[in-house]
Structures are given as C-alpha cells and as structure tokens.
Amino acid sequence: MNKKFNHLIDMDDYTVSHWNAIIGLAQDIMRRPDSYSDKCSGRIMATLFYEPSTRTQMSFQAAMIRLGGSIIGFDNPSNSSVAKGENLKDTIKIVSSYSDILVMRHTSEGSARAAALAADCPVINAGDGGHLHPTQTLTDLLTLKTELGRLDNLTVGLCGDLKYGRTVHSLLKALSCYPNNKFILISTESLSLPSYIKDVLSARGCEFREVRTIDEAMPELDMLYMTRIQRERFDSEEEYKRQKDVYKLTPAKMRLAKKEMIVMHPLPRVNEIEVEVDDDPRAAYFRQALNGMYVRMALILTTLNNEPSCKPLLTGVIHKDVCCSNKKCVTQTELYLPHSFRKFGDILICEYCDERILL
Ligand code: NCD
Numbered sequence: 001m002n003k004k005f006n007h008l009i010d011m012d013d014y015t016v017s018h019w020n021a022i023i024g025l026a027q028d029i030m031r032r033p034d035s036y037s038d039k040c041s042g043r044i045m046a047t048l049f050y051e052p053s054t055r056t057q058m059s060f061q062a063a064m065i066r067l068g069g070s071i072i073g074f075d076n077p078s079n080s081s082v083a084k085g086e087n088l089k090d091t092i093k094i095v096s097s098y099s100d101i102l103v104m105r106h107t108s109e110g111s112a113r114a115a116a117l118a119a120d121c122p123v124i125n126a127g128d129g130g131h132l133h134p135t136q137t138l139t140d141l142l143t144l145k146t147e148l149g150r151l152d153n154l155t156v157g158l159c160g161d162l163k164y165g166r167t168v169h170s171l172l173k174a175l176s177c178y179p180n181n182k183f184i185l186i187s188t189e190s191l192s193l194p195s196y197i198k199d200v201l202s203a204r205g206c207e208f209r210e211v212r213t214i215d216e217a218m219p220e221l222d223m224l225y226m227t228r229i230q231r232e233r234f235d236s237e238e239e240y241k242r243q244k245d246v247y248k249l250t251p252a253k254m255r256l257a258k259k260e261m262i263v264m265h266p267l268p269r270v271n272e273i274e275v276e277v278d279d280d281p282r283a284a285y286f287r288q289a290l291n292g293m294y295v296r297m298a299l300i301l302t303t304l305n306n307e308p309s310c311k312p313l314l315t316g317v318i319h320k321d322v323c324c325s326n327k328k329c330v331t332q333t334e335l336y337l338p339h340s341f342r343k344f345g346d347i348l349i350c351e352y353c354d355e356r357i358l359l
Contacts, residue, residue, distance in 0.1 A: 022295065045103065046072050048105075072095075108129050112124075130233045133167045133170050147287070152179045155183075157220075218257050219258070250277065263285065315342070
C-alpha cells in the first residue's frame with residue numbers, strides 16, 4: 001500500500017485552483033523573497049537527472065537553496081549505481097528515504113509515475129521522455145500571468161516539435177482548463193500533436209486548428225510558444241535532418257504580430273529563434289527562465305506543507321498479459337511494474353505513458 005504524498009506527475013493530478021494558488025505564492029515570493037529564506041531549513045531535496053538539463057535542474061536547486069534547504073543527487077546516472085544495473089525502483093526507494101522531496105528527469109515515458117509508486121517522499125516529474133513536463137508548465141503559467149495578466153481568453157500558437165515536445169503536452173493540458181483559450185498548432189505533418197492531447201482539447205471544448213506556417217497564425221496570437229526539434233527522440237538522424245530548421249522566428253515575422261504579443265520558449269533554443277529577436281521587448285523567454293526558479297520555490301513549499309491532495313497513482317485495471325506498445329514506455333525496461341490500463345471504449349490506455357492499445 002502506497003503512502004500518500006503530493007507527487008506531481010501530470011498537470012491533471014490537481015485542480016486549477018491548486019495551480020492558481022502556486023502561481024499566487026510564486027508572485028508573493030518574487031515580491032518579498034527574504035521572507036521565505038528559511039522556510040525549508042533542515043529539509044533535503046534530491047535531484048536525479050538521467051537526461052541533460054540546465055534550467056530545470058539548476059532552478060530547482062537554486063529554489064531549494066533560496067528556501068534554506070539542502071540538495072543531494074546526480075546529473076549523470078553513470079556515476080551512480082544505475083551504471084551497475086540498479087533498477088529505478090531500488091534507486092528511488094533509497095534516495096527517497098534520504099530526502100524530503102525528489103525531483104527526477106528520465107528518458108523513459110511514464111518513468112515519473114513508476115518512480116512515485118516506489119517512493120517514500122513526494123516525486124516531482126522534471127520531464128519523462130517525450131511525454132510530460134509539468135514544472136515547465138508552471139513556469140509558463142506564471143510567465144503568462146506576469147506578462148499578460150491572465151490565463152484565460154488567450155490565443156496561443158505552439159510551433160515546432162509538437163510530437164515529442166513534452167512541454168507542449170503539459171502546457172496544453174493546463175491551458176485547456178482555463179476558459180476561452182484557443183490554440184493554433186504550427187508544425188509539419190510528421191511532428192504534429194499526438195492524438196491523445198488533441199482528444200483532451202476536444203473533450204474540454206477548446207477551439208484549435210493545425211497550420212503549417214508561422215506567418216498565417218502570427219497576427220492573431222497573444223502568445224507564440226516556440227520549441228526546439230527534439231533531436232534525441234527521433235528514430236533516425238535522416239528524419240531529424242528533414243525536420244530541423246523548418247521554422248525560424250525572425251524580426252520580419254515579429255512585425256506580423258500584435259504589439260502586446262509575447263514569445264515564449266522553454267529553452268534551450270537551437271536555431272528556431274534568431275538571436276536578433278532577443279532585443280524585441282516581446283521576447284519573454286529569458287524572463288520565463290527566471291520565473292522557473294520562483295515557481296519551483298512555490299511548488300516545493302506547497303508540496304512539503306500541504307495535506308496530500310493528488311489523485312491516486314494508478315486507477316485503472318491490471319492486465320498481466322497486455323504489454324504497452326510504446327517502445328519508450330517505462331514498462332519496457334522496468335519489468336516488475338504492474339501493467340495498468342484505463343479502458344476507453346475499445347482501447348486500453350497505458351497509465352504510465354498514455355499510449356493507446358487497440359483491443
Ligand atoms: C525542455 C525540456 O527539457 O523538455 N527544456 C526545459 O526543461 N526548459 C525543452 C527542450 O529540451 O527542448
């Protein structure tokens with residue numbers, strides 16, 4: 001039987017009022033950071049990064065240090081017992097017994113949920129393969145609130161790698177919960193948004209359309225969310241080469257946009273935003289990266305201090321003989337995990353990675 005903790009695996013684990021409270025707290029921390037400087041004294045946060053990271057890892061670490069807490073962890077699993085073949089369950093079991101909160105980024109889709117099943121402290125998903133990245137979404141929500149003053153009645157363009165871009169998936173899950181948001185999905189056909197996220201938008205009654213160029217969307221947008229083509233997630237280098245550099249935001253394209261529109265990007269940028277755009281006051285991506293530290297301070301405080309309120313980790317049915325068909329799903333490598341699926345008409349949905357399996 002799992003103990004109850006405030007894990008953050010997916011934005012859908014909590015209500016919109018919970019997110020609004022975290023954003024409000026982050027804004028208060030931005031106004032008076034000194035009043036929070038010892039709120040986590042004596043607490044330990046573990047950061048386990050199985051994949052590269054600059055902003056997410058360091059902003060989490062800076063956040064905990066600014067709250068008076070301490071950090072342990074690794075950013076290169078080959079320096080840990082993972083290199084000796086230790087499974088995820090055992091690593092998480094041990095590290096969560098040393099710490100009060102555990103932040104993990106991993107290559108496998110669904111790994112954060114798998115980690116939470118084994119953990120003795122709250123687990124925060126800092127990116128699970130090409131699946132989800134909820135703490136980037138909190139950063140994005142705080143940025144929208146600070147820059148535009150609202151999270152509703154927005155026309156948002158999302159451009160680039162909508163297939164593998166985990167930040168896009170989590171952001172759409174969140175923004176679709178606020179009223180009257182409209183989405184323009186700008187991508188090539190092969191990097192279009194996965195159908196399970198399109199179904200979330202439809203189920204929540206959100207207007208969205210798919211287009212192939214930035215130009216046709218630009219004049220309507222309140223926010224343009226640029227993303228990197230996720231080279232490391234492609235099956236072949238040839239396919240990556242076909243997709244890279246299709247979209248490039250330039251000062252000329254910025255002239256098509258509204259005066260009060262903003263450009264966001266989770267970063268790192270490769271070639272998709274020309275450096276000249278940085279000087280445009282509407283380029284909000286460096287301010288967005290700083291917001292990440294404040295919102296993670298608010299998240300750490302809420303996770304440690306609030307009564308557990310996240311949804312149960314597994315709610316579906318265990319099918320021992322059915323395997324998830326997603327090659328990148330955590331159940332492919334962590335063989336002890338229960339094969340848990342939600343049933344939706346004629347399909348089973350993997351509870352870890354959201355892959356759909358036709359019965
Ligand atoms: C993103 C990620 O890791 O998914 N970066 C981040 O966390 N700020 C985006 C990316 O790597 O392209």
